[in-house]
Amino acid sequence: MSNIPxxxxxxxxxxxVRNEGDGIVTVGITEHAQDLLGDMVFVELPEVGENVSTGDDVAVAESVKAASDIYAPVSGEIVEVNEDLEDSPELVNSDAFGDGWLFKVKLDDESELEALLDAEGYASSIDED
Amino acid sequence: MTNKTVLHEKHLEAGAKMVDFHGWEMPINYGSQMEEHHAVRKDAGMFDVSHMTIVDVAGSDAKAYLRRLVINDVAKLDVAGKALYTGMCNEQGGVIDDLIIYFFSDTEYRLVVNSATREKDLAWMNQQAQGFDITITERPEFGMIAVQGPQAKAKVATILTAEQTQAVDGMKPFFGVQAGNLFIATTGYTGENGYEIVVPQEQAADLWQQLIDAGVAPCGLGARDTLRLEAGMNLYGLDMDETVSPLAANMAWTISWEPEERNFIGREVLAAQREAGNQPKLVGLVMTDKGVLRTGLKVVTDSGEGVITSGTFSPTLQHSIAMARVPRSVKVGDEVEVEMRKKLVKVKVVKPSFVRNGKSQLD
Structure with a gap:
């Protein structure tokens, strides 16, 4: 079983999604997802300043095996992207929940967070895969 | 039913991620495909290739039979142990499989064919054997380990007996020799030096462990694929199959047209195709922009469309490479386009060989 904080x-x-507490959240892909994708070779990130809506494909994680769309889990404005991934896409593999973060979003509506799964809900969702 | 190689336990022990590969449960990686790839390019790595099919062909007609069966000519082989890469075709000139033939004598040969095509290969070989005084014997009692990389031979040397060391000493590329309990060949599928070692099943796990202890990194099918693609080596089922002529699969060099009277299976069709010059060809593609060329993507050229047969990210070159089947008039050095995510991206046409012995083959 993968680690699910x-x-x-x-x-x-x-x-x-990590709530940073000031209306801003950090977004990445889970350890389970990086494990499915395998070694990452490129990560295409959104532009800072871009407005995204929940469910939009905003980034692409390209591994040796496949290219996979990454969807905005919440709506808002992209305020920062992880530029380290430009040279070190493997951070997504080695530290999916930490240094491998993808982008930060300034939330349009904080209540959107409540619609997301908690760790237990996510764990059971990947059991069904 | 899932087959397991004799090394299955060793893979699980090493934490391998296992996948189904044409009915065999095989390691795709032991953690990082990328690190395994680099181990082979820079040091030494090994692959369990026990799923591959070893077939011995023996008998007074063995030579005559193989001269009919495959597109290359085994009559070229006159030094014991010499190996030959070639294809066997159907009557329509389509590739049934690619294989390596080891020559021991005019009455004794060893063939190594793909596991995915095992059943049809054996059926075809047996069907074609009628009228020839030969025996065709599959050898499932052996495991096979490929040890590859610049340090592969040196690391293998640390575990060989004196007798085995002497047997492989100075062996040229593309040879094989029975040395004690091991059949050791200077062949491979990575573009690096190394050996492919055939070992009795009951000794395979011990050999694997000895190699680990000698500092050889276990590598999975993931790295095997990126390495063979960098080396410009075909993968059966992707780069060619029964609907594809060897002329359209960069295998023309494995056809022996001389002597003219040798009537190998498919000759008539292949000779006509060669005369007409109308077969597409397999080229290499290089894309230095972000993104990865993938199997099945459409290639757009001035002289018509083509298709990517195998594509990947090259861990050695740090950009994407591919093999593609394109119209014959496309030339090395041309710029063509690949349709990726609904956009046309420019890529360069190169010879289908990207990395050999750790070095880029691109200009």
Missing amino acids: SELKYATSHEW
Whole structure:
């Protein structure tokens, strides 16, 4: 079983969301997702300043095996992207919940977080895969 | 039913991620495909290739039979142990499989064919055997380990007996020798030096462990694929199959047209195709922009469409490479386009060989 930190929120499409507390969340893909994809070779990130809506395909994680769309788990404005991934896409593999984060979103509506899965909900969603 | 190789336990022990590969449960990686790839390019790595099919062909007509069966000519082989890469075709000139033939004598040969095509290969070989005084014997009692990389031979040397060391000493590329309990060949599927070692099943796990202890990194099918693609080596089922002529699969060099009277299966069709010059060809593609060329993507050229047969990210070159079947008039050095995610992306046409002995083959 992969590691699924209990303090994070999750989307069924394998993104995690960390509430940074000031209306801003950090988004990445789960350890389970990186394990399915295998060694990452490119990560295409959104532009800072872009407005995204929940469910939009906003980024692409391209591994040796496949290219996979990453969806915005919440709506808002992209305020920061992880530029380290430009040179080190493997951070997504080695530290999916930490240094491998993808982008930060300034939330349009904080209540959207409540619609996301908790760790337990995500764990059971990947059991069904 | 899922088959397991004799090394299955060793893979699980090493934490391998196992996948189904044409009915065999095989390791795709032991953690990082990328690290395994680099181990082979820079040091030494090994692959369990026990799923591959070893077939011995023996008998007074063995030579005559193989001269009919495959498109290359085994009559070229006159030094014991010499190996030959070639294809066997159907009457329509389509590739049934690609294989390596080891020559021991005019009455004794060893063939190594793909596991995915095992049943049809054996059926075809037996069907074609009628009228020839030969025996065709599958050898499932052996495991096979490929040890590859610049340090592969040195690391293998640390575990060989004096007798085996002497047997492989100075062996040229593409040879094989029975040395004690091991059949050791200087062949491979990575573009690096190394050996492919055939070992009795009951000794395979011990050999694997000895190699680990000698510092050889276990590598999975993931790395095997990126390595063979960098080396520009075909994968049966992707780069060619029964609907594809060897002329359209960069295998023309494995056809022996001389002597003219040798009537190998498919000759008539292949000779006509060669005369007409109308077969597409397999080229290499290089894309230095972000993104990865993938199998099945459409290639757009001035002289018509083509298709990517195998594509990947090259861990050695740090950009994407592919093999593609394109119209024959496309030339090395041309720029063509690949349709990716609904966009046309420019890529360069190169010879289908990207990395050999750790070095880029691109200009």
